[in-house]
Amino acid sequence: MLYSWNLSGSSLNSFYSAAVLSGTQSWKAWFFGSLDAGNFLTVDKPPFALMVMGLSCRVFGYGTWQMMLPMVLVALATIWIVHASVKRVWGHGAATVAALVLALTPITVAINRDNNPDTLLVFLMAGGAALALRAVHNGRLLPLVGSAVCFGLAFNTKMLQGYIALPAVFAVYLYAAKPRLVKRVVNLLVAGVALAVSSFWWAAAVSLVPADDRPYIGGSSDGTAWDLIMGYNGLGRILGGEGNGGGGGGGGGGFSGTAGLGRLFNDILGGQISWLIPFAAVACIGGLVLCGRAPRTDLTRAALLLWGGWTALHYLTFAMAEGTMHPYYTTALAPGIAALCGGGGVMLLRAFRADKRWAWVLPAGLGITAVWAVVLLRRASGWNTWLWPAIAVVMLLAIVGLLVFRSASGTRVRLLAASVVAAVVAAVAGPAAYAWSVPSGSGGGMGGTNPTAGPSTGSGFGGGPGGGGGRAGFPGGGTGGPGARNRAKAARPAGSRARTAGCRAAGAANCPAVRAGRPPAATPGRAVRHRGLRRHRRQRGYGRRRHRNRQRHGRQARRHGRRRHGRRTRRYGRRREQRARDLPREAPGRRQVAAGGVEFAERGPADRQQR
DSSP: OTTTTTGGGSOOOHHHHHHHHHHHHOHHHHHHTBSSTTOSBBOSSOSHHHHHHHHHHHHHOSSHHHHHHHHHHHHHHHHHHHHHHHHHHHOHHHHHHHHHHHHTOHHHHHHHTSOSTHHHHHHHHHHHHHHHHHHHHHOOHHHHHHHHHHHHHHHHHHGGGGGTTHHHHHHHHHHHOSSOHHHHHHHHHHHHHHHHHHHHHHHHHHHHSOGGGSOBOTTOSSSOHHHHHHIIIIIHHHHOOTTTTTOSTTOSTTSSOSOSTTGGGSTTTHHHHOTTHHHHHHHHHHHHHHHTTOOTTOHHHHHHHHHHHHHHHHHHHHHHOOSOOOGGGGGGGHHHHHHIIIIIHHHHHHHHHHOGGGTTHHHHHHHHHHHHHHHHHHHSTTSSTTHHHHHHHHHHHHHHHHHHTTTOOGGGHHHHHHHHHHHHHHHHHHHHHHHHHHHHOOSOOOOTTSOOOSSOOSOOOOOSGGGSOOOTTOOSOOOOSOOHHHHHHHTOHHHHHHHHHHHHHTTOTTOHHHHTTOOGGGOOTGGGOSHHHHHHHHHTTOOHHHHHHHHHHHHHHHHTTOOTTSHHHHHHHHHHHHHHHHSOOOOTTEEEEEETTEEEEEEOHHHHHHO
């Protein structure tokens, strides 16, 4: 509802709307992203997002709803991707929190109701990150190639901005994936080829068309796509310069304030994206500490590194950019913040309950979140003045409830759950109010070329053609991560409790289950197979060969699509029973044994008694 309510009354970017209309009238304009059907000039972005909206308008007719339908669907798909990715590692509760945070991020709601390409950009980048995390988990090449293709299409949506999270994604795969190092490097090289093909196919196709037969590429200095990639939409966004806000100190094109590490907390960007950045940082650092000396392939740590790297790279890029910097660019931070708040928050909650040393971390993170929400809401003088006292009171009561019922059991656990829910509600109340102001029109945010949410609290101004900041005369867009099988094992409390108890008895200080503070009944079996437990088994007489044989037999059974004691074993058992029925009856005290086709008599129990 936030993304589609009163959509026909919202103002869109008129230059992208004109390009979409041209694409419905001319296939050549659709391919190049031309502003006019005569193909004189293109927008200053690659045309992939315009292609998607243009196809929708060709099918359903040209209009606001027809143009925005694919963008609304893509926004919902992004929430689903983040939810599924977080659920695979941390479970349903963390995934629900992550989806809620992403859906209610103010600037995300504002941009998802606009025809700027950032909605499609975030969808492709989130899909690439989720596929890369799956490749880390199962070690296969195909998800990694799919991830590279997604980032390549993101490049064809907003060029180098689609690559911001790519170093973190590939670095996590190189470090944490299951295959050996040589195979990981080879897989990354294959993915690099897929990335290059999916990234540069449009620029190469444009270069193959003679300059007289194609439109002028908007935003470039020589009419080529390569100049647009390296200049205006490339390093020019970071370093500034001609057509990109003038560069130098105080850069940013006047849309987002002065460049610096604190830019995302200023009066312009603070209410758009920064509500949960402090808690996401606390959750990421705390989660990595809880992972400790887990195995290299630990999925929980890999997910924290991936989403933490995503958030850090985007934060630094947007904070230090000297070129044109619109507030809606920061929507790319939202998936990383959401995943860290959901997954890292659940890890802090488990450690909060299980270890007194961690009893202060979660309340401190929630307290910082509430204080920053009050600061942001007080900046908007005269706008919903009742909200910041309500958030402060509810968060205070939630923190008190967490501390009082930290070790609760039985029916009192419901009070602890109510405290957790109250803390989540207080944390997202401020962003939700800003987000609702967009469809309801209760705020003072801008739309069209420079969409924002909530009341106007800063001195940022709307852009020129295509979102402003363009070149003159060139319009354009200015569970320790158990899988399903391990979660089924975790439902058996007796075995899990015994394994964890044995781990504690062996003095396994490096046990990830003990450090993460998970209750014994919720500890998956595989998560406690670590160095300390193996040492304990060797001391008690367990051999390596038995464990290795069990693993090999399990792999063989799974490879043939059967369980270890499934159809194959039953078939052999039936054969033995059939052979036993076919043998002649033996005389009492004697047994006839067939070996090599020769019958001979063997002494039985009766002979031994006579002797």
